[in-house]
Amino acid sequence: MNSYRTIYEYGCDEFTEERSRFIGYAKPINSEEEAVEFVDEIKKKHKDATHNVWAYTVGPTMNIQRYSDDGEPQGTAGIPALEVIKKEDLRDVVVVITRYFGGIKLGAGGLVRAYTRGAKIGLEAGKIIDRIWYQEVKIKVDYNQIGRVQNEIMNLGYFVKNTIYLEDVEFIIYSKPEDTQKLTDRITDITNGTANISFGEEFYLSENNGEIILD
Structure with missing residues (x-):
């Protein structure tokens, strides 16, 4: 494989949507073990958060793809985060989107948009590059x-x-x-x-x- 896309470094950014705080994290990784370690690290850092949604791809052909809604309605969080990675055609990347619930429900469409944005800002903070x-x-x-x-x-x-x-x-x-x-x-x-x-x-x-x- 002569080239592939990934991110350059650890990235973090956040935004607020209807009083809920969303923090997007991203990191380049070399193995599934590293991806799991990063997810666990963010979960530990934000153990008081309402949700810690995550997704990652590993391998030159994205042969490993994993995600978790972490308690959000099925299909509204983990899959949208994974789709951002796939749309950007990124390899060996993990994202975690932390949410602190602000008291206002976003609905299925609002959640999809929020977790999509959370994954995107984390990846952008990590600087998308070509290898x-x-x-x-x-x-x-x-x-x-x-x-x-x-x-x-x-x-x-x-x-x-x-x-x-x-x-x-x-x-x-x-x-x-x-x-x-x-x-x-x-x-x-x-x-x-x-x-x-x-x-x-x-x-x-x-x-x-x-x-x-x-x-």
């Missing part, structure tokens, strides 16, 4: 080739993680695997085959609007 698969490429050249190679890398739009100045100059670059051959061919061409090109690890990096976010 993209990248290849680390190391390019080592002589000092007299720095300017030309650096300009070419920047013009082609590759991300330079680091530049190391020792006996030679080494550029550490992040490239999408499908673009790596284009990069190596171009660098080989402009250096007449003198560049020393090697490959490091492959991994996921976070992107927001096409810009890499370094953890």
Whole structure:
């Protein structure tokens, strides 16, 4: 899987609807165990709340999907929260929406809207991002080739993680695997085959609007 959508970090936001207080929480997770731990953590934090509704998806194909209405009428809370995650096409995410009842009933439609909003604001607070698969490429050249190679890398739009100045100059670059051959061919061409090109690890990096976010 070359890319997927998730959230960047823990997020929390809240709103009031007909005197009921709704608090939306969201967190990126790596396993169902982590999702359950987060749900339990919020339940413990808000053990005096009227409801702690939750939903999560786990896995690259959302193969694990769970939710709970936590005492709200069936279909008015957990499923709407899960649907927000699915509509945003998010993987490995858990949301919890805490409600403190304010004395006014919202009705089925009002509950659906409130829990949908609660899930959405929690996810937005956690910053929805793309996780993209990248290849680390190391390019080592002589000092007299720095300017030309650096300009070419920047013009082609590759991300330079680091530049190391020792006996030679080494550029550490992040490239999408499908673009790596284009990069190596171009660098080989402009250096007449003198560049020393090697490959490091492959991994996921976070992107927001096409810009890499370094953890």
